Amino acid sequence: MDLKSTPLLEEHKKLKAKIGEFAGWLMPIQYSGIIDEYYWTRKNCSVFDTCHMGEFIVHGDLKESNLDRVVTHDLENMEINRCSYGFILNEKGGIIDDLLIYKLQKDKWMLVVNAGTCEKDEKHLRKYINGLENISENTAKFDLQGPLSREVLKDILKDESDKLEKLKYYHFDYFSLFGENVIISRTGYTGELGYELYLSKKNVEKLWKLLLSDERVKPAGLGARDILRLEMGYPLYGNDINEDTTPLEAGFEKFVNLKKDFIGKSALLKQKKEGIKKMLVCLKSNSRRAPRHNYKIYLDGKEIGYVTSGTFSPILSCGIGMGYIEKDYFEIGKKVLIKDGKIEIEAVIVEKPFYKEGSLMK
Amino acid sequence: MEIPEGLLYTKEHEWIKIEGNLGTIGITDYAQNALGDITFVELPKVGDEVKQFKPFASVESVKAASDIYAPMSGKVVKLNEKLSTSPELINNSPYGDGWIAVIEISDEKEKENLMTAEEYKKYVEELSE
Numbered sequence: 001m002d003l004k005s006t007p008l009l010e011e012h013k014k015l016k017a018k019i020g021e022f023a024g025w026l027m028p029i030q031y032s033g034i035i036d037e038y039y040w041t042r043k044n045c046s047v048f049d050t051c052h053m054g055e056f057i058v059h060g061d062l063k064e065s066n067l068d069r070v071v072t073h074d075l076e077n078m079e080i081n082r083c084s085y086g087f088i089l090n091e092k093g094g095i096i097d098d099l100l101i102y103k104l105q106k107d108k109w110m111l112v113v114n115a116g117t118c119e120k121d122e123k124h125l126r127k128y129i130n131g132l133e134n135i136s137e138n139t140a141k142f143d144l145q146g147p148l149s150r151e152v153l154k155d156i157l158k159d160e161s162d163k164l165e166k167l168k169y170y171h172f173d174y175f176s177l178f179g180e181n182v183i184i185s186r187t188g189y190t191g192e193l194g195y196e197l198y199l200s201k202k203n204v205e206k207l208w209k210l211l212l213s214d215e216r217v218k219p220a221g222l223g224a225r226d227i228l229r230l231e232m233g234y235p236l237y238g239n240d241i242n243e244d245t246t247p248l249e250a251g252f253e254k255f256v257n258l259k260k261d262f263i264g265k266s267a268l269l270k271q272k273k274e275g276i277k278k279m280l281v282c283l284k285s286n287s288r289r290a291p292r293h294n295y296k297i298y299l300d301g302k303e304i305g306y307v308t309s310g311t312f313s314p315i316l317s318c319g320i321g322m323g324y325i326e327k328d329y330f331e332i333g334k335k336v337l338i339k340d341g342k343i344e345i346e347a348v349i350v351e352k353p354f355y356k357e358g359s360l361m362k
Numbered sequence: 363m364e365i366p367e368g369l370l371y372t373k374e375h376e377w378i379k380i381e382g383n384l385g386t387i388g389i390t391d392y393a394q395n396a397l398g399d400i401t402f403v404e405l406p407k408v409g410d411e412v413k414q415f416k417p418f419a420s421v422e423s424v425k426a427a428s429d430i431y432a433p434m435s436g437k438v439v440k441l442n443e444k445l446s447t448s449p450e451l452i453n454n455s456p457y458g459d460g461w462i463a464v465i466e467i468s469d470e471k472e473k474e475n476l477m478t479a480e481e482y483k484k485y486v487e488e489l490s491e
Contacts (some may be wrong), residue, residue: 018398029425030398033398033399033453034398034399034424034425035399035401035424035450036399223398223424223425227424287402288401288402288422288446288449289402289404289422290401290402290422290427292426292427311424312401312402312422312424314401319402343427
């Protein structure tokens with residue numbers, strides 16, 4: 001398979017990044033070091049190349065375009081310049097993708113999807129939606145994350161810094177940069193104050209260099225991104241959620257608007273009535289050893305589930321992870337054993353997020 | 363990349379420094395760089411018998427868990443206990459403070475199965491091609 005690359009691949013190589021494959025893309029995994037970049041993001045400000053993600057535009061009335069029926073978001077009550085997190089589901093209630101939706105205008109929406117699922121999402125969406133436009137090819141995206149990200153952006157935006165200052169969590173606005181309207185939303189995947197920036201591909205290198213010319217900003221790769229999101233209990237599509245898991249099992253019912261009609265709703269209602277069998281939980285190990293994808297979870301010698309994501313948490317100095325367990329065994333504070341071959345990790349079921357001190361709402 | 367003279371190397375990127383009948387073991391600069399930030403080290407116990415090219419310890423980085431293979435057979439006589447709280451010593455100083463264990467070598471002839479610094483350098487260069 002030919003791997004795709006973002007317009008910044010050469011820039012990453014110049015910065016001596018370790019490049020690896022992710023979801024069919026050649027992406028920077030790390031620059032100076034994963035833990036280094038992790039701490040820089042928690043304390044200062046990092047820029048992530050997220051050009052690999054997919055963007056679609058849907059034109060037309062919410063009902064006529066069918067958009068409302070293929071996603072779980074509460075779009076009807078959404079204001080312009082707001083973002084919303086939710087899911088595309090299959091008929092069984094399984095998650096085809098998790099995505100952000102931006103209300104650009106009264107009848108114009110932007111969908112931001114995962115890189116690995118972009119193709120399958122497009123196929124699925126086109127079955128239902130009239131007027132779907134895939135703008136991924138010409139859209140570049142950065143995540144600027146960290147407690148200093150607001151100050152950094154204000155310095156770049158100059159005249160429009162007041163507008164940025166006022167931008168609230170899960171809101172977005174347009175800002176003028178290099179003669180184009182750049183969309184900046186106050187969203188992210190790290191648990192820190194942060195922004196996602198959308199611009200055309202032609203200006204991507206200019207903005208990347210401009211951001212990095214500020215000494216408060218360093219580049220961070222997918223390695224740091226994975227720790228940052230996991231410490232917040234944010235799911236990674238393909239690991240923690242997939243077509244065989246529902247939002248109810250993953251604990252994300254609040255991102256499903258059960259008051260409207262959508263694909264997968266009847267399956268979810270049935271599941272709600274009967275009760276879920278498995279559920280996604282957060283696991284904290286009592287050592288530095290990390291739970292990892294596909295390790296098995298045991299309680300009193302009985303296998304009760306499996307790990308979907310895991311890593312070492314630098315800030316907690318211990319292993320952390322997420323995994324599905326049989327619902328009947330769920331209890332916060334319960335001790336479990338995570339095993340893989342000769343590896344055994346004692347862990348405790350805890351509430352999310354693992355990291356509670358983030359600057360997210362600052 | 364650093365490959366000090368005087369040490370002997372394995373294809374799995376461990377090194378051993380032989381002094382008398384004792385051998386100090388660690389992983390190479392190449393290995394620590396490939397693993398990335400090391401976050402956990404599982405050490406053997408003092409008194410454990412280790413066999414050449416068999417796993418005797420393991421390390422975890424942010425990315426993955428990997429076995430460490432013994433460069434030579436022998437009995438573990440000393441461990442770098444600092445690694446349990448500061449595994450990053452391996453990243454910072456793979457041939458110094460990041461040593462893993464000292465063994466009492468049981469068969470000196472096993473040296474012949476290892477690479478010199480020059481041979482290991484060539485081996486690594488071929489891997490990187």
